[in-house]
Amino acid sequence: MEKLLKLCSLPKVQHFVHQMDIHFFQVLVEILIPDVLRTVLSSPLSCQIRNFARNMEQWMRRALETVEDFPQAMRDTKLASVKLFSNALTRYTSFNHLARAADSVLNNKEQIAQMYNDFCKYGSTRSFIRTKHTLILGSTSP
Numbered sequence: 001m002e003k004l005l006k007l008c009s010l011p012k013v014q015h016f017v018h019q020m021d022i023h024f025f026q027v028l029v030e031i032l033i034p035d036v037l038r039t040v041l042s043s044p045l046s047c048q049i050r051n052f053a054r055n056m057e058q059w060m061r062r063a064l065e066t067v068e069d070f071p072q073a074m075r076d077t078k079l080a081s082v083k084l085f086s087n088a089l090t091r092y093t094s095f096n097h098l099a100r101a102a103d104s105v106l107n108n109k110e111q112i113a114q115m116y117n118d119f120c121k122y123g124s125t126r127s128f129i130r131t132k133h134t135l136i137l138g139s140t141s142p
Contacts, residue, residue, distance in 0.1 A: 005067075005069055005070065005071065008070065008071050008074040009071040009073065009074065011073070013074075014071075014073055014074050014077045015077075017074065017077060017078070017081075018077045018080065018081055021077075021078065021081035021082075021085075022081060022084065025081065025082075025084065025085035025088070026088075028085070029085070029088050029089060029092060032049060032089070032092075033049075033089075033092045033093070033096060036092050036095050036096050036099065037095075037096075037099045039096060040100065041093065041096050041097075046093045046096065046097065049089055049093050050089070050090060050093055052089070053085075053086040053087075053089035053090050053093075054086070054090075056082050056085060056086045057079060057082050057083055057086055060078055060079055060082040061079065064078060064079075
């Protein structure tokens with residue numbers, strides 16, 4: 001065990017472990033959410049994935065604490081990898097939810113017609129651009 005711990009203190013080994021963790025976690029993301037725009041995650045599954053992502057860092061921290069004399073740099077490497085994985089899962093589930101919401105709106109002709117009518121209320125594209133410019137820059141001239 002002592003030799004393994006010494007090996008884990010080498011920067012090249014830490015870099016290699018980080019790269020392998022990233023690759024492994026990317027494969028897991030692709031298995032859980034193969035196509036973020038087309039995969040329809042049920043609300044319970046999406047919630048479970050988010051809860052899993054939320055707890056990953058804490059679980060990794062606890063697991064690493066069980067190993068005495070584990071190099072701090074390797075701990076940091078493992079925690080950084082898990083944090084990236086957790087953030088990726090959260091982003092993917094959020095993006096999937098957004099895609100589902102947009103899909104439901106875009107497949108509803110009445111909602112599209114209402115959005116078009118709302119857009120036309122601005123009078124013209126120039127008016128819309130002027131309004132947008134005023135809101136963003138606080139200026140009245142485009």
